[in-house]
Amino acid sequence: MKKYKIFIPIILMVVIPAIFMTFISFFRFSTTLDRKLSDAFFHILPSHHFFSKDIVIIDIDELSIAKYADHPELGQWPWKRHIYPTLIGYTKLLTPPKITIIDIMFTERSDYDEAIVTANESLGEISHAANFRDGGIVIPRQGINEISQRFRVNLQTTLPFPQYENASFPIGKIGETAPMVHVVNVRADSDGILRRFSPVVMWNGLYFPTLALQAFVLGEPYQIETMDSNLLLTKENLKRVVPLGKDGMVRAYFYSEAELRNIPRYSASGIIESLEKLNSGEVEDPNDLLVPPSLFENKIVLIGTSAAATHDDVVTPHGLFPGVIAQAVFASNLTEGHLLKELPESYGISFTILVLLIGVLILFINQWHLLKNLYPIIAISMFVGLFYILYRMDFVISTYSFVLGFPISYLLGFAYLTYTEGKEKRKFNNILRNLVDPGVVSVALENMDSLKQGGEWEITAFFSDVAGFSTISEELSATDLAKLLNEYLSAMTLVLKSNSGTLDKYIGDAIVGIFGAPIQYKDHPKMACKSALEMLSELEKLRTKWNENNEFTPLARAMVFRIGLNCGLAKVGFMGTDSLASYTMMGDSVNLAARLEAAAKDYGVSILVSESIESVCKDEFHFRFLDWIRVKGKEAPVKIYSLESLQKDVTDVMRQAEREYELGFEMYLGRNWEKAIEHFQNVSKLYQREDISSHLLIKRCQSLFQNPPPVDWNGVYTRTSK
Template sequence: MKQNKILFPIFLMVVIPTVITAFISFFRFSTTLDRKLSDALFHLLPSHHLFSKDIVIIDIDELSIAKYADHPELGLWPWKRHIYPTLIGYTKLLTPPKITIIDIMFTERSDYDDALVTANLSLGEISHAANFRDGGIVIPRKGIESISEKFNVKLNTNLPFPKYENASFPIGQIGETAPMIHVVNVIADSDGILRRFSPFVKWNGLYFPTLALQAFSLGEPYTTKTMDSKFYLEKKDKTRMIPIGKDGLVRAYFYTEEELRSIPRYSAAGIIESLEKLNSGEIEDPNSLLVPPNLFKDKIVLIGTSAASTHDDVVTPHGLFPGVIAQAVFASNLTEGHLLQELPELYGILFTSVVLFFGVLVLFINQWHLLKNLYPIFAISLFVGVFYFLYRMDFVLSTYSFVLGFPISYLIGFAYLTYTEGKEKRKFNHILRNLVDPEVVSVALENMESLKQGGEWEITAFFSDVAGFSSISEELSATNLAKLLNEYLSVMTNVLKANEGTLDKYIGDAIVGIFGAPIQNKNHPKLACKTALEMVKELEILRAEWNKRGDYTPLARAMVFRIGLNCGLAKVGFMGTDSLASYTMMGDTVNLAARLEAAAKDYGVSVLVSESIESSCKDEFHFRFLDWIRVKGKEAPVKIYSLESFQNEVSPKMILAEKEYEDGFSEYSKRNWEKAIEHFKNVSKILEKDDTSSHLLIKRCQTLFQNPPPVDWDGVYTRTSK
């Protein structure tokens, strides 16, 4: 394709969709769509990370609240605070956990704060929850400055971690004695779905760790550094690179819904019941308790709630879950390094542009029609494959540009291709339909490649030729000769096309046609016979008009033609070059039809057919047996017939003459030359006109009488000319 013909498709299929997706990205309309699409792909693609085995949850669930609703020391939610030291202490009965992280706020005073203060001082690795918020009135609290100074983290970074106006730390002595503090704030995306978290949040110019970071550090010292726009956490046994986004958040790997529902969660009611049985001496072996203490050995223990009355639910990519489950996911992400990095949207746009460019080549350069239909499948598979490959490496490729851009591009491309091909088809259709059969044109324009490949099936080959045309052409001027041929060929070609025949070619005055291809039709022999008889009638009409008008010469006005028909297997298809191809036929079936057309002259008939035609069409058409011949280039003998008429047009005279001819041929085959001659002479008498076929056989009998054939003579006449 010329350069100017490919530039416009590139503009349509690459530039326009790329500009649209870039426009959407520039105005930030794409972010939520991108994340929704990636969520859908995460659900479809296999998971490649498992939830951390080090994290367990003590869950104040529906059962716990319902069971102890009337308990004098617990009561309705919120529970009295002295229960939390009980839960924490139970986890430390044997080998203690690595850290206990509380996902419940203690920002208001109660009568049981001393129990938590004592737990802070005696039970060790406990981290309490703080909550930050925007808006409202800033109320100074006693001791808040000392708490914030005690627990803030010294960061030397310009990363835009989430920033808040107000802070709520654990109240009074709970906060002052707390071994550790963590922030439990979560930030949902604009569609309300929680997908991301931050290791730090900022308040009053100070940085504070979130629950996930506390799970990573386990209360141990750690350092941070920012290098090449990447944020690193380092402690004595591990280093973690955190791919912080532009808004200070990192995309979480949310595992599978089945894994989230399988996170080890131990009901607070079960722990209380186990402790009561242990204290009462009812069960001496801790391992046989409902919740054995060794389940918390070397674990990161989160204490949270899942009961509906606690109103601590969040929307995740897997639907509604308790907030403590989301915190556990973030903690697992940071401790195990399961963090996703959202690649810049430009990467997705560039990938899409490359795919779209190859789409242009497939639609407008490629000549393999099947590839045009397969390319969308390939492109989608490539996109999913690249997305999954990057996902396995914890990168998230921007998806919206492909999901929007590729359909837009391919629809525009197909629309333009349909328009341009339709324009070309209409142009060539107008030209070709004047030359060849309209059905061939239609099929060729739909699938030229398939027709070029061709095929082999049963057809009827048609050959016709004007008798003595050389003599006619010598008598006519060039103008009159062209006029005569145009009239004759136009009428005969119309008859051919009207009977579903395909025009193969003109060879001077000769017409070569095909029945049964390219559109296969089991009635092709009958259609060919019908065509031949109608052409005979049309030629009679033409001769009458020429005589009436006095056109041309007497020899031209007396024009006759010969037709040869044969059916059988043949190779058919478009043959030639890309720029010049003709739908044609080849094979023995075709050669025999051509030989029959030439032999028709010897027998003085208009239409000479093979036995295969006669056997296929004798129910509708009347045939006259003529001879057994052996044509040039073929050893096998051929039984030949003259196509006389439709069956309903047969006269008794024709039947009687043909019976006499067949009797004569029988005597001829038995070498009874004299008897054969008598029968052949009777044929002309019955028909009341000279019968060329009978005269031919009479001469042959006379010759054989004078020069008897060899002993092995089979009665078959061998033609030495084509």
């Protein structure tokens, strides 16, 4: 494709989609759209991370609340706080858990706070929930109390983290005696879906750990610092790099929906019941209990709620789940290193533009049609493949640019391709419909590139010319000459097309045709022979009509033509300019056909063909051998034949006459001029008319008798004229 022609596809397939992508990004629609699209891909692609085996949940579920709604020690929700030390203590009956993290807030006073205080002081590693929020009365910095100073994270950074206006820590002595405190607040994205979390949050210029961070550090000493745009956590020999986004939050890996539903959750009612049976002596072996204490050995235990009455549900990429499930996912992400890094939008846009540029090459430069048809599959496969490879490496590439840009690019490119190819098809159709039978045109146009490029293959070249047309034209007026020529050419061209021939051109009264192109037929020599014989019959009909109507002059009504046929390799294709092109043929085999048409006059035959035609058509058509000749411009001799009829129409007289001719030619080659002349004379007697071919050979024998040829003479006659 020319340079100026490729400019439009680039505009349509690259520039316009790029402008649209820029528009989406400029108005900040891209981030939410990206995350929604990536959620969809995460659902489709197989998981490569699995939920941590170290995390379990004690769940205050619907069964627990319903079962103990009338219990004097618990009552309706919220339960009395002395139950929590019971639940925590049960997990420590055998080997204690690594840490117990409570996802229930004790930010208001109750009559049972002392039980929580006692648990804090005696049961070990417990982390209590703090509630951070926006709105209400903003507490100034001087209002920061001892609890907040004790539990803050020692972090110095300029990176942004989620920031809140107010904070509520565990109340009174619960907070004062709490071994650890974590913030349970989470922030959903603008579409209301919780996808991200932060290891720390900010209040009053101080940083505080979230539940996920407490699950990672397990109450042990650790270091926290920022490095570039990442958060670096170090604990003993374990390092965790947290890839932060622009707002200090990290994309969570939400596993599969099945995994979320199969997170180990043990009903609080089951624990209470198990403890009652153990205390009453009903069950002696703890392993036989409904919820054995061994389930919590060396685990990270989260205590939370899933009952509807607790109003602690969040919307995740997998739908509505209890908040404690989301917190468990964040804890698993940080402890196992299952953290996703959202790559900058520019990465996705760059990849998309690369794919769009490849699309331009495939649609408008590439000549392989199958590749054009496979282009959408290839592009989508490239994108999905790249997305999955990066996803396996815990990177998330921007998707909106491809998901929106590629369809726009493909539709615009395909529409323009359809328009341009349709334009070219209309152009070539206008040319071909005058050259080829309409039934052939549609087939030829199916492969436009092949049609435009052409090629070199075996065809049969057809040349015909009216004998003595110059004399005929001198006798007729311009009107009659045009009428005669139009009738003749129309009838002959119709025969040509009906036999799947292609009209190359008219040269005055001459017709040039091609058999075997643009569609490559195997039997193109036979098609040409059939067409030539039918033209003889059609001309006879025209002469009968002209004589009956007394049209034109006697010479015109007696019109005859000559045809030359040759089969061989030739270059075929459209040649000319964009505005004026014709489908034509070139090559030595074409030139020979033209020479044969001219030579037909010398031998007095209507259809003169080469041996290449006779050898493949002799089973269906009858040919008469005439001579060995060397045409002008070629050194190699050619064996020529006259196409006489179909095999079924051959008569005994024809066979006898042709046998006499062949005997005469044998004598001619043997330099027995007198015997040769005798046989050639017998041919005319058998036909009962002068046989011009025989007469030609008689004259040649007489000449050679008077002027004997050289010793190395082989009987080949060299024509000196075209």
